[in-house]
Amino acid sequence: KMFGGKLKFKKGLKKPKVKHHKKKKPKDPLEEQRKVMERFQREVLGVKEEEQLCGKKRKREEEQPEYETQSVKEGEGEILVSHTTVHGFKTRFKEVLEAGDTLIVKNPEVKEGEDEEERVKISMVLSDKSMGIEKPLSFVPKEKVTFKYQKKPVLKEEEKTFEDFLAEKKKERKREIKEDEKKKYTVVEVREKTGMWGYKTKKIKVKGQLSREEILDIRAQAAGDKTGI
Structure with missing residues (x-):
């Protein structure tokens, strides 16, 4: 019967419930494998959650490239610096240096206890006796001075896995x-x-x-x- 515009059922009758079947998402096998590995590390090996190798955060960190800092070396010959131009005497700039490397010059005007060496990046190498730097030094050398240099960081080589080793051996065998x-x-x-x-x-x-x-x-x-x- 209708009362006040609302549908009502007779006594003993109930409104049937409509079931909405939710579609189950297919399980990702890689995700399931990751969870199993995490549980194994946690419960069997006693590895803490933040140290687990298969964690997403750890995975993102591992994907970031790592760079190796190069050592500082003594430069060959002497230099004169004028604004952002470096003139070399008995130098081999073209052979040794490139853009992105760091030029290191000792500042004779600094007080005792302060950092005597000033560092500036090399912007271009024109020849064995001429190159440019990104900005002028805070001092102007009045005469020829010796110098040091540091090569720009290089990308670390990734450690080869056993799978990489097998793949290389397979390629080598094919060549043979x-x-x-x-x-x-x-x-x-x-x-x-x-x-x-x-x-x-x-x-x-x-x-x-x-x-x-x-x-x-x-x-x-x-x-x-x-x-x-």
């Missing part, structure tokens, strides 16, 4: 097989006459390794067969 196959046959190029003036090159595959004399014999035989000798 390919080389062995080449040794089993010798390809001899023979010229054949086509028409009145033309020639074409034909490749003949012969089993085994042939000497120069044997190759010449095959070419002579092929030429003789064509001319009817």
Whole structure:
């Protein structure tokens, strides 16, 4: 019956509930494997949660490239610095340095106890005796001075896994097989006459390794067969 615009059921009757079936998302096998590994490390190995190797945070950190700082070395020869230009005397800038490296010069004007060395990045290397720096030094050397330099950081080589080792061995084996196959046959190029003036090159595959004399014999035989000798 209808009362006040609202639908009501007779006594003993209930409004049927509509069931909404939720679609289950397919499980990610990699995610499941990660969870199993985390549980194993936590419960069996006693590894703390923040130290777990398969954690997402740890994974992101591992994906970031690592750089290796280079050591400071003594420069060869002497230099004069004018604003952002460096002039070298008996130097080998082009051979040793590049943009991004650091030039290190001792400042004779600093007080005792302060940092005597001033560092500035190299912006360009023009020749063995001329290069540019990103900004002027805080002092102007009045005469030629010695210098040091530090190469820019280099990307650390990733540690090779056992899978990488196997992949390299597999590639190496393929190369060896390919080389062995080449040794089993010798390809001899023979010229054949086509028409009145033309020639074409034909490749003949012969089993085994042939000497120069044997190759010449095959070419002579092929030429003789064509001319009817």
